[in-house]
Amino acid sequence: MKQNIYDIPGFFESYQRMRDKQHGLNAVLEQPAILALLPEVQGMSVLDLGCGAGELCRRISALGAKNVIGVDISSKMLELAASDIPAGVSFQHSAMEDLKFPVATFDLVVSSLAFHYVKDLKDLANNIYDWLKPGGFLLFSTEHPVSTCSQGIHHGWIKDSAGKKLYWPLDEYHLEGIRESHWFVKGVIKYHRGISTILNSLLEAGFIIKAVEEPVASEEDEKIWPELKEARRRPPFFIVKVSK
Numbered sequence: 001m002k003q004n005i006y007d008i009p010g011f012f013e014s015y016q017r018m019r020d021k022q023h024g025l026n027a028v029l030e031q032p033a034i035l036a037l038l039p040e041v042q043g044m045s046v047l048d049l050g051c052g053a054g055e056l057c058r059r060i061s062a063l064g065a066k067n068v069i070g071v072d073i074s075s076k077m078l079e080l081a082a083s084d085i086p087a088g089v090s091f092q093h094s095a096m097e098d099l100k101f102p103v104a105t106f107d108l109v110v111s112s113l114a115f116h117y118v119k120d121l122k123d124l125a126n127n128i129y130d131w132l133k134p135g136g137f138l139l140f141s142t143e144h145p146v147s148t149c150s151q152g153i154h155h156g157w158i159k160d161s162a163g164k165k166l167y168w169p170l171d172e173y174h175l176e177g178i179r180e181s182h183w184f185v186k187g188v189i190k191y192h193r194g195i196s197t198i199l200n201s202l203l204e205a206g207f208i209i210k211a212v213e214e215p216v217a218s219e220e221d222e223k224i225w226p227e228l229k230e231a232r233r234r235p236p237f238f239i240v241k242v243s244k
């Protein structure tokens with residue numbers, strides 16, 4: 001099942017409020033780690049899967065990519081992406097699982113925090129391998145398996161009676177598959193996969209692993225926003241760069 005949760009009223013507004021936070025985890029941990037791992041994009045043809053409001057598409061275009069296609073399942077996210085589209089950037093409304101491109105179309109495929117919505121990562125990895133030119137790169141972030149594995153009452157920080165975060169529970173790590181959670185709204189569907197499954201899906205597709213990261217904030221940012229230190233207790237993101 002392909003869920004389009006970002007178009008559900010209530011979810012969309014809450015998600016935007018979270019993303020607007022200047023020191024949110026995306027802004028301070030995930031995006032800097034993705035940008036640091038980008039190859040030299042000058043002249044590249046790039047595909048962004050689950051592009052949301054298109055910020056990464058714009059960044060990559062500004063860095064000199066020849067063209068960037070952003071794809072998203074959510075029409076509300078694409079409405080945000082549609083304002084002021086730079087030359088060379090275009091957007092497509094589609095589930096990434098349904099895309100078809102000729103073999104060897106792209107130099108780089110990126111995806112920021114969208115692969116945990118995809119049921120069949122092996123299938124997607126095989127498709128991306130085909131769409132990339134030889135020597136091309138796939139760079140993506142996903143919610144960390146430590147974050148996606150536990151369900152129900154075991155999901156999220158366990159706190160003491162005063163609300164202090166004691167620990168992040170880890171359970172059912174090897175029970176891979178669908179997870180339904182309450183994230184702004186009820187019934188948000190994500191897919192949990194262990195680290196070995198994620199990496200083996202890429203290796204079996206034929207990719208070569210170039211970098212694997214579990215980012216934490218810089219010490220300077222942690223001084224300004226101490227809550228960012230929590231990423232050292234529980235990694236929120238898993239980032240992988242592979243090449244064809």
Ligand SMILES: C[S@@+](CC[C@H](N)C(=O)[O-])C[C@H]1O[C@@H](n2cnc3c(N)ncnc32)[C@H](O)[C@@H]1O
Pocket residue numbers: 002003006049050051052053054055056071072073074077094095096097111112113114117118
């Ligand atoms: C956490 S947001 C990230 C958006 C953007 N990549 C960013 O970092 O700002 C996840 C995005 O993935 C999109 N998405 C979820 N499932 C998808 C699918 N099967 N195909 C394409 N896009 C999908 C959502 O609509 C949403 O815009």
